[in-house]
Amino acid sequence: MPGPRPGDRFSTEVTLTPDVVAHHASAVGDTHPLHHDESFAAATRYGRTIASGTHTTALLLGLTASHFSQAGAMVGLEFWARFRRPVYADETVQLEWPVVRVVPNEKLGGDVVDLRERIKGRALVTERL
Numbered sequence: 001m002p003g004p005r006p007g008d009r010f011s012t013e014v015t016l017t018p019d020v021v022a023h024h025a026s027a028v029g030d031t032h033p034l035h036h037d038e039s040f041a042a043a044t045r046y047g048r049t050i051a052s053g054t055h056t057t058a059l060l061l062g063l064t065a066s067h068f069s070q071a072g073a074m075v076g077l078e079f080w081a082r083f084r085r086p087v088y089a090d091e092t093v094q095l096e097w098p099v100v101r102v103v104p105n106e107k108l109g110g111d112v113v114d115l116r117e118r119i120k121g122r123a124l125v126t127e128r129l
Contacts, residue, residue, distance in 0.1 A: 004099045010067045011096035021089035024055040049089040093121035
């Protein structure tokens with residue numbers, strides 16, 4: 001696998017379900033009713049259950065690990081996300097990582113790759129600057 005270059009992108013599609021969203025939230029200790037209780041969520045501005053930020057972020061980070069580990073050992077050094085809209089517990093979204101910049105780093109013995117993460121759909125868009 002050749003090294004990443006600016007303009008490269010990698011992505012995957014994920015279909016969420018209320019059961020998967022509730023299970024993930026429970027697994028990470030997130031008991032917020034927006035992720036578990038359809039009646040509660042229906043009475044909020046969202047109108048239905050939504051995925052937790054830990055869930056959507058984990059999906060994005062998992063995609064980077066799956067993608068870059070095909071070329072060998074790697075680790076993520078820094079990630080942050082901005083949540084602009086909800087990801088609903090019953091939607092299909094596209095996870096995408098465009099490569100913004102690649103900087104060789106002698107000390108690390110490899111490249112530092114700057115990415116901008118996105119979740120496309122009716123829902124959330126996150127980004128890293």
